[in-house]
Each structure stands twice: as C-alpha cells, then as structure tokens.
Amino acid sequence: MVDLLRPLRINAVELLRRPGATLSVAEEILAEALGVVHERLNGEIGVAIQLDSMNDGIAVTGTVGAPWAAPCRRCLKDLSGVARVDIDERYQINTIDEEAYPIENGQLDLVPMVRELALIELDAEQVCQPGCKGLCPTCGIDLNMASCDCDNTVTDHRWSALDGLVLDE
Ligand SMILES: [Zn+2]
Ligand SMILES: [Zn+2]
Structure with missing residues (x-):
C-alpha cells in the first residue's frame, strides 16, 4: 500500500x-x-x-x-x-x-x-x-441586494442566535 x-x-x-x-x-x-x-x-x-x-x-x-x-x-x-x-x-x-x-x-x-x-x-x-450586511432577520431578504421595511431595532440577540445557527456544525 x-x-x-x-x-x-x-x-x-x-x-x-x-x-x-x-x-x-x-x-x-x-x-x-x-x-x-x-x-x-x-x-x-x-x-x-x-x-x-x-x-x-x-x-x-x-x-x-x-x-x-x-x-x-x-x-x-x-x-x-x-x-x-x-x-x-x-x-x-x-x-x-x-x-x-x-x-x-x-x-x-x-x-x-x-x-x-x-x-x-x-x-x-x-x-x-467585510461589510456584508447579511439577511434581514425578519423577512430574510439579502440586505446587500435590497432593503426592507422591517423593524429590526430590538433584534440584536436574534442576530447572534442566527450566527450561532449558521456556525453550528
Ligand atoms: Zn455575505
Ligand atoms: Zn426585512
């Protein structure tokens, strides 16, 4: 071998x-x-x-x-x-x-x-x-390509939850 x-x-x-x-x-x-x-x-x-x-x-x-x-x-x-x-x-x-x-x-x-x-x-x-804006946590739109009217002002913690989801292996 x-x-x-x-x-x-x-x-x-x-x-x-x-x-x-x-x-x-x-x-x-x-x-x-x-x-x-x-x-x-x-x-x-x-x-x-x-x-x-x-x-x-x-x-x-x-x-x-x-x-x-x-x-x-x-x-x-x-x-x-x-x-x-x-x-x-x-x-x-x-x-x-x-x-x-x-x-x-x-x-x-x-x-x-x-x-x-x-x-x-x-x-x-x-x-x-480096400046990727990611996806809107509410409607899922790609914020690099478009904008939306979602109010995401209190969703900081949800952002980190989303990160955790993506990173989870
Ligand atoms: Zn990206
Ligand atoms: Zn949105």
Missing part, C-alpha cells in the same frame, strides 16, 4: 549533518490520509515548504493551503477559496524551545503540524465581504 503521508515524513539525518543545507517539499496531500475531516474542506491540502538545516535543528517555513467551500456566515451566499497559513516552525532533536516539534530517530514528521494548521484554517469563518 502506498503511504500517502510519506512526503511529509522526512529523513532529517543528512540535513542535520549539514547546517545551511535546504530541502523543499511541494505536495498535495489527500485530506483523509491526514485525518483532516471538515465540512468546509473542498479538495486536497497543499503543502509548500522549505526545510533549512540550522545548528540547533531544522527551520520549516512555507505555507499550508486548505481549499474550502462554505456559505457566507451572514448572507449564506456560496463561497469558496483556499485558506493559506504561513508556517514558521522549528524542529529539534532536543526540543529546547517549548514551541519546537521533535525530531525522533532522525525523522521529521510534518503530519501533526500540517493537520493542525489545516483544521485551524478550515475553522476560520468566512464572509463574502
């Missing part, structure tokens, strides 16, 4: 031996193989990173991209895109930095980091535009 996560499991022995050496990884990873399950997910997880051998470990920089599709949380219009997050992490044999990921038996495992970042990106709430 093909190990779909193999590109993310890197033998770091040679890199560690040569500070200054670099290695690039550019892969599309099947989300299921990563264990990334999310209703917004819409394709494969893109990993584009560079590993730099340092004296105290390996610096990992680049991006993780997660394609997503979801309705605008305010007006429910269908949206899609790729959420990208910049990576700037450190892997160390002896994890001196509290934030550093471990290198175990000369292996640098990018899987936990990629999985974690992809899930964080997919959890980010999307709106169609």
